[in-house]
Every structure is written in C-alpha cells, then in structure tokens.
Amino acid sequence: MEWASFLQILESTIRLATPLVFACLAGLYSERAGVFDIGLEGKMLVAAFAAAAAAFATGSVWVGTLAGIGAALLFAAIHGLASITFRGNQLISGVAINFLASGLTVVLGAAWFRLGGQTPPLTGDMRFADAPLLDLFGITDPNPVIGLIFGHSILVYVALLLVPFSAWLLYRTRFGLRLRAVGENPAAVDTAGVSVVGLRYAAVAITGVLCGLAGAYMSMALSAGFLREMTAGRGYIALAALIFAKWRPWYCLMACALFGLLDAVAIRFQSIDIGVFIIPVQFTQALPYILTVIILAGFVGKAIPPRAGGEPYVKER
Amino acid sequence: MDKMPRWADVLLVPLICLIIAFFFCGILIWAIGQSPVEALTIMITGSLGSTYGWGYTLYYATNFMFTGLAVSIAFQASLFNIGGEGQATLGGLGVALSCLFIPWPHWSLALAGSMVAAMAFGAAWAFLPAWLQAKRGSHIVITTMMFNFIAYALMNYLLVNVLRPVGKMDPASARFDEVTNLPQLGEILALVGIPFSTRNPANISLLIALACAVGVWVLLWHTRLGFAIRAFGKSEKAAVYAGISPVRITLYAMMLSGALSGLMAINSVQGEANRLLLNSVEGAGFIGIAVALMGRNHPFGIVIASILFGFLYQGGSQLALGTTIPREVIVVLQALVILFTGALPYMVQKPLERLFVRRAA
Numbered sequence: 200m201e202w203a204s205f206l207q208i209l210e211s212t213i214r215l216a217t218p219l220v221f222a223c224l225a226g227l228y229s230e231r232a233g234v235f236d237i238g239l240e241g242k243m244l245v246a247a248f249a250a251a252a253a254a255f256a257t258g259s260v261w262v263g264t265l266a267g268i269g270a271a272l273l274f275a276a277i278h279g280l281a282s283i284t285f286r287g288n289q290l291i292s293g294v295a296i297n298f299l300a301s302g303l304t305v306v307l308g309a310a311w312f313r314l315g316g317q318t319p320p321l322t323g324d325m326r327f328a329d330a331p332l333l334d335l336f337g338i339t340d341p342n343p344v345i346g347l348i349f350g351h352s353i354l355v356y357v358a359l360l361l362v363p364f365s366a367w368l369l370y371r372t373r374f375g376l377r378l379r380a381v382g383e384n385p386a387a388v389d390t391a392g393v394s395v396v397g398l399r400y401a402a403v404a405i406t407g408v409l410c411g412l413a414g415a416y417m418s419m420a421l422s423a424g425f426l427r428e429m430t431a432g433r434g435y436i437a438l439a440a441l442i443f444a445k446w447r448p449w450y451c452l453m454a455c456a457l458f459g460l461l462d463a464v465a466i467r468f469q470s471i472d473i474g475v476f477i478i479p480v481q482f483t484q485a486l487p488y489i490l491t492v493i494i495l496a497g498f499v500g501k502a503i504p505p506r507a508g509g510e511p512y513v514k515e516r
Numbered sequence: 517m518d519k520m521p522r523w524a525d526v527l528l529v530p531l532i533c534l535i536i537a538f539f540f541c542g543i544l545i546w547a548i549g550q551s552p553v554e555a556l557t558i559m560i561t562g563s564l565g566s567t568y569g570w571g572y573t574l575y576y577a578t579n580f581m582f583t584g585l586a587v588s589i590a591f592q593a594s595l596f597n598i599g600g601e602g603q604a605t606l607g608g609l610g611v612a613l614s615c616l617f618i619p620w621p622h623w624s625l626a627l628a629g630s631m632v633a634a635m636a637f638g639a640a641w642a643f644l645p646a647w648l649q650a651k652r653g654s655h656i657v658i659t660t661m662m663f664n665f666i667a668y669a670l671m672n673y674l675l676v677n678v679l680r681p682v683g684k685m686d687p688a689s690a691r692f693d694e695v696t697n698l699p700q701l702g703e704i705l706a707l708v709g710i711p712f713s714t715r716n717p718a719n720i721s722l723l724i725a726l727a728c729a730v731g732v733w734v735l736l737w738h739t740r741l742g743f744a745i746r747a748f749g750k751s752e753k754a755a756v757y758a759g760i761s762p763v764r765i766t767l768y769a770m771m772l773s774g775a776l777s778g779l780m781a782i783n784s785v786q787g788e789a790n791r792l793l794l795n796s797v798e799g800a801g802f803i804g805i806a807v808a809l810m811g812r813n814h815p816f817g818i819v820i821a822s823i824l825f826g827f828l829y830q831g832g833s834q835l836a837l838g839t840t841i842p843r844e845v846i847v848v849l850q851a852l853v854i855l856f857t858g859a860l861p862y863m864v865q866k867p868l869e870r871l872f873v874r875r876a877a
Contacts, residue, residue, distance in 0.1 A: 237661070281859040281860050285861075285862045285863050287858070287860050287861060287862065288596075288858055288859055289859075290598075290657050291596075291805070291854060291855075291858035291859045292855065292859035294598065294805060295852070295855035295859055296855075298850055298854065299851035301844070302844040302845065302846070302848035302851055305842055306548065306841070306842055309844075310548035310549065311548075316842065435665065442658060479673050481670070481672045482669070482673070488663075488666050491658070492648070492654070495654035496654050497652050497654070504655070
C-alpha cells in the first residue's frame with residue numbers, strides 16, 4: 200500500500216473514530232455510575248436530527264450543537280427517570296429509547312422538511328468548518344502530514360481532549376471517586392451521606408451531553424445534514440468499544456481508534472486479498488462485534504463491568 | 517391483602533400503558549398538523565375493515581407471536597434475549613437452504629423440513645451467547661446484541677457471494693420451487709366455508725404459531741423443565757439449592773428461545789417472500805420484546821398482543837399510503853409501549869396497586 204492511501208486511511212480513521220469516542224465516553228460515565236445504557240444509539244440519532252434541524256432553521260452550527268445536546272439530554276432524562284427514579288429495567292429502557300429516536304426523527308423530519316425524513320443539506324455556517332486550525336494559521340495547501348494532524352473539524356480535538364479530561368475527572372477528583380463508587384457499591388456511598396440518586400443523575404446527564412456532541416458531529420461535521428438512521432449502529436459499536444476498553448478512558452480511545460480503522464478499511468477496500476485467501480468486507484464490518492464477544496468471553500483478559508451496573512438502588516429502611 | 521386482583525394486573529396494567537402510549541402518539545400526530553382521529557380511522561379500516569386487511573394483520577401477528585414467545589421463554593428464566601433478530605435471520609437461512617437444496621415432493625414435507633432447519637439454525641445462533649453466559653458470565657444482552665450484527669454481516673456475505681443467482685444484482689437468493697409454497701390462510705378457511713381474501717400473505721404458519729403458544733404454555737406450566745426454567749428465573753440461588761443446574765437451564769431456555777425466533781422464518785421467508793432477502797426479519801425480533809412485555813409474559817397474552825401489533829403494523833402502512841403521516845409513527849408507539857410496560861412498570865403499577873389496596877382496606 201502506497202504512502203498516500205495509507206495517509207487517507209488514517210485520515211478517515213480519525214474522522215470515523217470521533218463519534219465513537221464521544222459515545223464511548225458517554226457510556227463510560229453512565230455505566231461507571233451503575234446505569235447500563237444501551238440507548239447510546241438512540242441518543243446519538245436524536246441529537247444528530249435535532250442538531251441538523253436547528254442548524255438549518257437558524258443558520259448557526261452552534262445553535263445546532265446546543266439543540267443536539269438538549270435533545271440528547273431530554274432522552275437521557277427519560278432513561279434516568281426510568282432507571283433511577285422508577286427503578287425500572289435499564290436495558291429495556293435503553294431499547295425503548297432507541298426505538299423512540301428511530302421513529303421520532305423520521306416522523307418529525309418528514310413533517311417539518313417534507314423530504315422523507317432527512318433534513319435539507321447544510322451549507323456554510325450551518326456546518327462545522329472542515330479545518331479551523333489550518334484556517335487559523337493561514338495554511339491553504341497543507342502537506343499531507345500537516346493536514347492529517349491539523350486538518351480536522353474542531354470537534355475532533357474536543358473528543359481527543361475529553362479522553363485525558365475524563366481520566367482526570369474519574370480518577371483524580373472527588374466527584375470521580377464518588378461516581379465510580381456509586382457504580383460499585385452504592386450502599387457505601389449512601390452511608391457516607393452522598394446522594395446516590397444525585398450522582399447517578401449527574402452521570403446520566405454527562406452521558407446525554409456527550410451523546411449530543413456525537414450526534415452533532417455526525418450530522419454537521421461528518422456529513423452535511425441528517426439522514427434517517429444515519430448513526431447506523433455506531434452507538435452499538437461505541438458500546439462494544441466500551442466493553443473492549445473494560446470501562447477505562449484511555450482504552451476507550453484505543454478501542455474506538457481500532458474500530459474506526461476497521462470502518463475506514465471496510466469503506467475503502469471491498470475485500471482484502473492476503474494471498475492465502477480473501478477476507479470479505481463483511482468480515483471486516485463484523486470484526487468489532489466478534490472481538491467484543493471474545494473479550495466478553497474472557498479468553499483474552501476478562502472484561503468485568505461495574506459491580507452495581509444495571510441494578511436500581513433501593514435505600515434501606 | 518396487599519396485592520391487587522389478578523385481573524387488574526393482567527388486563528388493566530397493559531391496557532393503561534397502551535392508552536398512555538396511544539395518547540402520546542395522538543399528541544405527536546396532532547403536533548405535526550394531522551388529525552389523530554382520522555389517522556386511527558384509517559388504521560382500523562385498513563387493517564380490520566376487510567379480510568384482505570385482516571390477512572396482512574394476521575401475517576404480521578404470526579411473526580410477532582414467534583418472536584414474542586421467544587423473548588418470553590427467555591424472560592421466564594430471567595434472561596433478556598435481544599438477539600431474536602439475529603436468530604430469526606439464521607432461521608431464514610435454514611429455511612432457504614432446506615427449500616433450495618432439498619427436492620421436496622410436497623409442501624407439507626417441505627414445511628416440516630423448513631421447521632426443523634429454522635429451529636436448528638435459530639437455536640444454534642442462541643447457543644453460543646447462552647453458553648458464554650452460563651459458563652463465562654458474559655452478559656447475555658450484550659452478546660446477543662453483538663450476534664445480531666454478526667448475523668447481519670454473515671447474511672450479507674452469503675447472499676452477495678454465495679446464494680445470489682448468477683446475473684442477478686440484488687442480494688437475495690433464487691426463488692424457491694413452487695412445491696414449497698405454503699397454503700394460504702384464505703385457502704384453508706375456504707375448506708371450512710369461510711370466505712377470506714387470498715391476496716395477502718397470511719398462511720398456515722399462523723396455525724403453527726398458535727400451536728407454539730399452546731406448546732409454550734404446556735411446557736412452562738405443566739412440565740418439569742418449565743418448572744425448572746421458572747424457578748431459575750425467580751431465584752437462581754433457590755433453584756441451585758433445589759438441584760437445578762443453572763448451566764443447563766440457561767442453555768435450554770436460550771436455545772428454545774432461539775428456535776422459536778428462527779421459526780418465524782417459515783412465515784416470512786417460505787410463506788411470504790418465497791426467497792431469502794437480506795432483511796427478511798424487518799425488526800420483528802425487536803417487536804417480540806414489546807409483545808412479550810405487553811402480553812405480560814404469558815403465551816395467551818402474547819397471542820393477543822401480537823394481533824394488536826399486527827394491527828398496528830398493517831394500520832401503519834395504510835397510514836403511509838393514505839396520509840402524509842409516515843409509518844414510523846408506529847415505531848414511536850412501539851417504543852412508548854416498551855417504555856411504559858417494561859421500563860416504567862412502577863409508574864403505572866404502583867399507583868394502581870395502592871388504589872386497589874386502599875379500596876380493599
């Protein structure tokens with residue numbers, strides 16, 4: 200493989216891994232606090248729609264971003280209500296949220312824009328600038344390596360910075376310690392006089408904000424507008440990455456980079472001929488899921504989820 | 517008495533959840549500038565106003581009966597199988613292989629062969645997640661979800677590279693031989709003198725689905741294995757103490773669940789499409805979750821909930837034909853049903869319980 204196409208693959212890996220990083224970190228906060236979230240996909244989808252719709256209506260990418268975050272927060276609130284306040288089944292709530300997003304985006308989109316569920320294409324200020332850093336330095340024709348490092352949308356750098364920030368927040372702050380504790384042993388946190396419900400709601404809200412950013416990136420940076428079902432299973436891939444990373448921030452980045460790379464390779468090559476036999480593209484597409492099952496099976500290092508995950512907390516009386 | 521009467525638990529709770537879901541959907545339809553009443557009228561006449569509509573309603577209902585029973589049998593063992601989609605996909609593969617490569621002399625034998633193949637393939641696809649859960653403690657929700665995606669990729673590969681006839685563009689298998697075509701519901705009902713449209717896909721699979729519902733009921737409440745499954749679902753510790761092997765029950769419950777999901781393919785693949793398509797399941801595996809929750813995890817409840825969802829799906833497509841309301845409004849309704857019956861049970865159930873208890877006191 201020659202140098203240019205190698206760089207192209209790296210370039211699209213970064214672009215494709217970014218929404219995964221947002222969503223994976225989103226899941227990290229929620230699940231570390233003991234709230235399982237298989238509704239990442241739905242929150243991303245509704246955020247992508249709300250972002251594109253608001254950006255088109257107002258002409259501003261920033262209003263779009265806020266709308267995306269708002270929509271994802273609303274869905275996160277439903278999940279929080281179901282799984283924290285009403286102590287329902289967190290997995291079923293996640294399934295419901297995915298369907299809600301999938302149906303609602305098409306119904307509202309078809310009614311508002313009359314384009315069968317998609318938004319009109321976003322142009323100019325309705326989208327994130329392709330390479331704001333290059334514009335800032337006045338570089339118009341960057342060499343490929345400079346382009347690879349500095350030629351991305353601003354959200355790519357936000358996602359990258361969120362990884363060390365999350366690691367710091369979770370492992371170096373009081374809030375992080377409590378958040379992790381509430382996912383392992385909520386009764387201990389409660390005994391210490393800290394609100395379990397409050398912490399879990401905070402975690403679920405962070406999840407909402409990050410899913411909002413993931414969705415905003417999907418519809419206003421990666422593409423120019425919302426398409427129905429545009430997240431196409433990325434929320435599930437992010438969930439797989441979270442397990443692959445064993446619920447740790449830096450590993451999240453690596454898992455997302457790996458899955459982003461697989462995605463980039465699958466898009467660029469239909470089948471890969473490695474001499475002995477041909478790897479079909481469908482295998483590359485399925486690989487993230489296969490790897491996750493192997494990791495879950497514990498044959499290559501065991502992935503142990505937060506101990507109190509999935510269980511609603513009931514205060515002793 | 518600190519519990520509400522059984523009829524309230526079984527009938528009133530799902531009904532209230534359904535009414536709330538309909539209410540929110542009505543608001544949604546009103547908010548996009550359409551008339552909810554008109555929409556409901558179109559749905560009812562389109563799906564229940566003619567035997568043609570009924571045929572489609574029952575065709576969809578048949579799919580949902582299989583997947584709903586599948587979800588519920590796993591639920592009884594307190595396993596959440598969201599892999600119905602993948603298991604039904606594999607069931608479709610089994611049906612297609614049986615119909616394509618075995619020269620069946622008669623439809624009845626073809627149906628028997630397809631059923632065996634569908635159940636075997638569906639159960640096989642559920643085996644690995646079940647084994648991983650039982651032996652390695654891998655969370656069944658995540659593994660079955662991953663297996664859905666793997667099944668889709670596998671099917672995509674097989675249809676594009678292996679089963680696609682030479683010279684065809686779309687990823688689908690060749691048509692099955694006409695011998696394998698199943699008798700339609702209209703033809704069966706004509707035998708007993710009931711006039712029923714034959715221009716719809718409802719077929720003999722409906723009767724098999726109903727038989728399965730009875731079978732599941734017998735299995736769960738009148739056999740040793742059923743007792744073991746339910747005991748395991750109620751309390752793993754107590755079940756182990758009673759000598760029930762958790763590994764065996766997990767495997768049995770999940771493989772039964774997978775077999776039922778797979779069986780859906782006799783309706784959709786052999787009964788309707790007569791060839792294997794890429795997305796032959798069309799989300800029915802997930803609707804099974806809503807159906808199982810709505811039917812209160814009981815086979816007879818599931819049959820009724822399936823017909824309800826069949827009505828919603830047929831009504832939804834009529835809505836898309838007759839108005840500018842997209843059929844995805846049904847997906848919203850389905851999401852709300854799952855949310856209220858499955859994730860927010862205490863929101864409806866607890867206040868209702870309190871109401872009954874106060875009246876009794």
